[in-house]
Amino acid sequence: MLLSVGTMTGGSTVCHCFIKAGIENIFMIYMGRLLLSVLRAVLPVLLSLLPLFASLSNAEESKKLVTFDYAIADTLSALRQPPLAMAGLAQYRSFYREPLLPDARELGNRFQPNFEYLASLEPDAILISPPAHLNLEGKLSRIADVIKIQLFGESLNIWQNLEQLTREVGGLSDQQQQAEALIDSVEARMSAIAAQIERPGKPLFVAEILDDRHLRLYGAGSLEDMVLTRLGLENAWQGPTNEWGFSILTLSEAFQLEGRFILLHPAYSQYLTDSALPTSGLWQHWLNDTPVSIEANYWPWGGFSSALRFAESLVEALETPTER
Template identity: 30%
Template sequence: MAPLTRRQCLAGLAVTSLGLRGDPAHAARPPRIACLEWTSAEMVISLGIGPVAVADTKGYRDWVAGPALPAFCLDLGSRGEPNLELLLELNPDLITGAYGYGLDEAPFKRIAPLHTVPFYDGSEAPYRQAENETRKLGAQLGREAEAQRLVQETAATIAHVNAQFSGRTEQPLAVISMFDDRHVRVYGKGSLFQDVLDRLSLTNAWTAPTKSWGFSMVGIEQLVAIGEARLISLDPIPPHVKIRIDQSSLWANLPCVKAGNVRTIPPIWPFGGLAAAARFATLLARA
């Protein structure tokens, strides 16, 4: 079957035009939501609503992966410069975004109400903030029950994984993302991953200072500081970087690499919400 054109998608979305809670005629129908970035998109999908459009859908599928975007979801262009013309055509009931992207809110507010998720604003630990923001978004969308269920299911998933680790001697671990063959992003204090590690009673081998978003950007040689700790590397790793890493003597001589303690796990959005937290715990248990 040939893929749908943008015009066909827009026409189909128009036929199923939906309203937010407060419109009795559409109370049972989910709203039409456009997401300017991936954190709020993950949250919306986790509450059982498929967004009509998300910025950089390919990036979402590569870097976030789960929960999956619906097939009908359109691409809004880059997260730094979403397509205003397409947003106008879509006429969404709600636009969602997240703190930290530096976008001027005014043009979006002229199209539809704007809901901003203030993750990593320094007011709360990321996991606790994810719980609170999930409840807030659920209340706005008339999905309070779904939001509370997500909060409870995420806590239950983490508790289940914690029980799997209980009684086992787990060596410290560090979590990284690779972007080139000389530098890595290492997640530590202030990150969602650190909050999950704490709930799993696991020790983060990376104790160096982090940025406000909960990571350090360091040269690969600085990973010598974690010794033979387990190293958890997040996909995706760009193919050309993987080739260079495999050929790098600097990488090969790291104690954790020489000890065979490197594991690669599927993508998890480090700046995500509860779905990312549960996904991280689950994938760690399999690593």
């Protein structure tokens, strides 16, 4: 009797084991199919997010670039890879009426930077534009690789140099495709502006009054001359220029010029603040016709972003009737 009971008990145990195993198998099959269906639904989404994950990874690993030149900083900013730090940033910011490179750190004076602070940032490269800052190259090279990019000068093709700058900066910041897209977008915008801009009857002088006796004219080798040429306009100033693309004339020399003047409401001059013309001196009797005035919201030695700002301001100024 005990044996019978034991046999029955053992059989029941075996039966329960088989039932349990069957249930587990069914459950595993069900879960496997459920997992497979979930993977089929989720996998395309995960694959579509891979470029985002890659870009985030590249952003975290992007090089720490420092520059002493605004054209380079301008280009880095346009590529959405602003410089880690910049020399002379406070001075550049004082020329604009809007935030400029808000995430970049200040290195001090452009020609007397804080070398200790610069070294503490551990930059991967320091970008300069000769001939400026060549005297600092020795000290800078002890901190990081110094990369020299020459932009302006009478014998240089500024458009080609800005293209080269954009591509080189794009390569340094792993933004090659974005660099090409920026070049294409600027070229397209310039063509659109050229198609709509008013054609003045006279050649244009792009001028900036420095003080009560001196005038700056932008000519060959300047960003302004490059923009005029790109828009199909004639630059009236064909005289010699320095390595920065401008000439300085005296008041008497300015009175002998004939053409239409585009006056830059000063962004660079430290002598003028609120007036396009000085309130004293002979400038008040300079022209019979009031010259066209542009609020200079760009840097004269900037990148493609600055070139577009000047071009768009020029269109607006030429379309605005001047007071007499």
